[in-house]
Amino acid sequence: MHRMMKKFETGTTRGLRFAALLTICMLPLAVPAAQAQTKLGPAAPVTYDNKYEIYGGLNYMNFKAGENLPKRMNLGGAEIEGTYWLTGKWGVTAEYRGGAGTTQVFPNGNIYGIHRPLVYMNMGLAGVQYRGPKNQHAAIDYHAFGGIADGVFDAGTQGAGAGNVFTASQNATLVGLYSNHTAPIFALGGSLDLNRSKNWAIRLSPDLILERFGNETREFFAISGGVVYRFPTKKKQ
Numbered sequence: 001m002h003r004m005m006k007k008f009e010t011g012t013t014r015g016l017r018f019a020a021l022l023t024i025c026m027l028p029l030a031v032p033a034a035q036a037q038t039k040l041g042p043a044a045p046v047t048y049d050n051k052y053e054i055y056g057g058l059n060y061m062n063f064k065a066g067e068n069l070p071k072r073m074n075l076g077g078a079e080i081e082g083t084y085w086l087t088g089k090w091g092v093t094a095e096y097r098g099g100a101g102t103t104q105v106f107p108n109g110n111i112y113g114i115h116r117p118l119v120y121m122n123m124g125l126a127g128v129q130y131r132g133p134k135n136q137h138a139a140i141d142y143h144a145f146g147g148i149a150d151g152v153f154d155a156g157t158q159g160a161g162a163g164n165v166f167t168a169s170q171n172a173t174l175v176g177l178y179s180n181h182t183a184p185i186f187a188l189g190g191s192l193d194l195n196r197s198k199n200w201a202i203r204l205s206p207d208l209i210l211e212r213f214g215n216e217t218r219e220f221f222a223i224s225g226g227v228v229y230r231f232p233t234k235k236k237q
Contacts, residue, residue: 050230057226066176067214075099097123105175117156149185153177186210
């Protein structure tokens, strides 16, 4: 049984890594496709000469809330990001990601009255972006971010079980969850911006997530979608 679980976990990890990399590699195909959409009418002039832009959207990430838990969980939340473009190609970015979801625990969770407890996470990241292929309709950016994730794993374990004398943090550990702590996290991926005007665009952004809440680095998949606003460049008088 242990070997089967290891094979399942390894296969799942490889599949998610392949899906993330495949999604990123396929992004450049969107630019020629956008060029072919001339029947929709010409887009407003998009010069990409802005220095600042802000992005906000909804975020999904899968995750494992304990070192030895058999199954992954889903985190859903929000993402906000600000970028300063140093040149037409390179920019520096700072962002916040927050997500929450419920997770399965060890079978002994029934003893303590713990069923699919809530887990939530706050992440602060910073890094660089590189602007790749672009035209009037779309642009592709590649990014590498790193930072700190603060995980709260005992939110659904407080007061669990009749006569339970353990603290919420001890309950979390007993059923296979991490204890509350911060850990390094990295997001490697890209984004596809579909321009609505010179200043507004719709963004889709997949990521390969690397984290180390446990004793080893683990890979997960994340994707977000939302709206980009490019602040207009002030013209010199």
